[in-house]
Amino acid sequence: MKKTFLSLLALAAMSTTALAADIKPALVYGTGGKFDKSFNEAAYAGAEAFKKESGTEYRDFEPTSDTQGEQAIRNFASRGFNPVVAVSFAWTSAMEKVAAEYPDTKFVIVDSVVDLKNVRSVVYKEEEGSYLVGLLAGMASKTGKVGFIGGMDIPLIRKFGCGYVQGAKAAKADAQVFQNMVGTTGAAWNDPVRGGELAKNQMDQGADVIYAAAGASGLGVLQTAADNKKMSIGVDSNQNYVHPGSVLTSMVKRVDLAVYNAFKDTKDDKFTAGITALGVKEDGVAYAIDDNNKSLITEDMKKAVEKAKADIIAGTVKVHDYMSDNSCPK
């Protein structure tokens, strides 16, 4: 009985693949959770966009702890899902292991680099996007002091901070930038209370624009800024709508594009492995402007930031990448 059931199941599985001649994409989120209004939600948006366009269903998984990532990726790969996309640097070592075990499956990792023949690594030039919002922060600040609050203290987050500092100094050479990290463990992405308290601390020292690159902890920063009539800058997804009139802008990281392209390229049989670095030029990172923050961005600011964007694309402005030498120019 069990055997017939299994073979039936196998038959069913085969027939669906045969009928659709389609791919079975899978997506593994970071530990922040699918609807974090930020990084993971952007990945979700990309997958949904692909689903809507192609009608292809995908499977996704939300690991709740750092140990579940490898299991989730292996699970998808062993059940024949292809491509398997994992967003978050936290799955780097998991990806290295699993991708080597399944050489015929295509893998994509976002925010990290895995050097294998079947893995596409999508990284972003966060320093460029952060530079742009830093420039806006520097121009919007009345006190000449701005703040940065990162989630977990890792080189990737320092890269955000470093770009931001350079942008703020480009706007005002004597701008002072306070930098804080919420913590050193994964819990740092989910601690809005500490995020808010750090923001308050920076405001007490005079900061009036604060950039949060801290996952869900960032919501605490945005909230505190709104409560104290100061400005904040969102990250990853467009967070301008969270507190209209208080969120100056958002450093949008197009994680959705990475996911969408991974699915689409596999479907069109155009999948390529290797490193893809998306910057301002590729529209991988950008500053967000919409109805919620239109009144906060003056014409001058808009002009300046558009010029900076053009300069970065043209190569006349080079934003230093923290991760290239693990230091930030003072």
Add this chain to the structure above:
Amino acid sequence: MEYFDIFVSILGSAIRLSIPLLFTALAGLFSERAGIFDIGLEGKMLVSAFAAACVAYLTANPWLGLLAGIGVSIVFSLVHGFASITNRGNQIVSGVALNFVAAGLTVVLAQAWFGQGGRTPQVPGEGRFAPIILPGADAMRDVPVIGPLYANVISGNNILTYIAFLMVPLSWWVLYRTRFGLRLRAAGENPGAVDTAGISVTWLRYRALIVTGFLAGFAGTYLAIAQSAAFINNMSAGKGYIALAALIFAKWKPVPVMFACLLFGFLDAFANFMQGKSLPWIGEVPVQIFQALPYILTCVLLAGFIGVARPPKAGGVPYTKER
């Protein structure tokens, strides 16, 4: 920035950070003094934060949120009581189990109801406890020393902060000046004697746990709709355990509990401030040192370096009337 301004800013932050600890530690005080160890404080904080955020979001009324937070927290307390008083189960196991239930249940329910990845939606402004500006705060601001202290530390907190500090003398009064308090402490030291006097140990301990739930409900509510504006998964971030450490550090006495919580809150605020700054002569100090200090202090205390921390004698032992 002047040193004094920095001090005032850190002090204000310390108050805000110590309030959830204070409520939770006082909550633990009642149950432990009655002889019930409660590791589940963390879980109670979480469920009450969740309930408060849900109700405050739906009704835009912080008081209803508080009521919901307290209610759910008391229910959790009673479950703990049912397991460890009525069924004489291991109190530690029951408490730990409830912590896991709280961490899982809140996320699952939040996901099912709101679909935002284990979070509740943002609570609107009128659904939160807003800061209260005490009379004369603005006028006092320019008075040296006292002015900034009054305006930035004493004034400008939300109502729950003031309630927390009121709870300290109230707890002292209940524990040391009422018949209920005397019997409660006796149940934690020598339940046999209480029973001999014809008083039900079971009912007494249940009532202690209800008080525990009541106070822990305030802590969770404070986290969700006073300090922040939504429930976020696992937002208590270990505060229940720090509160337990504060309780031990204060040797199970209400007024020292307040000072212990303020000290731990101050260390936390100081750690936040010290990030990335260097101290004269020493250089940059890793913030983890300050964050670990509450635990180190508790260990030092337990090792007997700062007097003796003697827990209630019958703590952790289920009372068996007769075999």
